[in-house]
Amino acid sequence: MFRLRFLSPRPRLGNKGRASDYQLLGHALAHEIGHLLLGPNSHSRTGIMRAHWNHDEIKRIARAQLLFTDQQAQRIRKEVSARDASQRLQLEEPPDVKF
Numbered sequence: 493m494f495r496l497r498f499l500s501p502r503p504r505l506g507n508k509g510r511a512s513d514y515q516l517l518g519h520a521l522a523h524e525i526g527h528l529l530l531g532p533n534s535h536s537r538t539g540i541m542r543a544h545w546n547h548d549e550i551k552r553i554a555r556a557q558l559l560f561t562d563q564q565a566q567r568i569r570k571e572v573s574a575r576d577a578s579q580r581l582q583l584e585e586p587p588d589v590k591f
């Protein structure tokens with residue numbers, strides 16, 4: 493779980509490294525979706541899945557450079573693909589109708 497504590501008060505970074513509220517919220521949502529798809533203990537030392545974002549992460553958010561790691565992105569793609577295949581399988585199976 494990521495707390496939105498950083499929204500108020502916002503870190504003072506000057507205009508150059510300042511992330512908008514929309515950027516912060518979008519990245520926080522991506523972080524939470526990451527938890528859903530990566531499972532428990534999915535925080536990492538770097539990237540969007542860091543447990544706490546400091547000024548460096550906020551600057552990267554402002555530049556749209558705070559990302560999932562390559563390994564996390566690969567795991568997310570695999571998880572989404574598995575869920576998609578599972579849903580397609582459910583839709584393709586004929587309903588079990590008994591009279």
Ligand SMILES: [Zn+2]
Binds near residue numbers: 494543
């Ligand atoms: Zn988290």
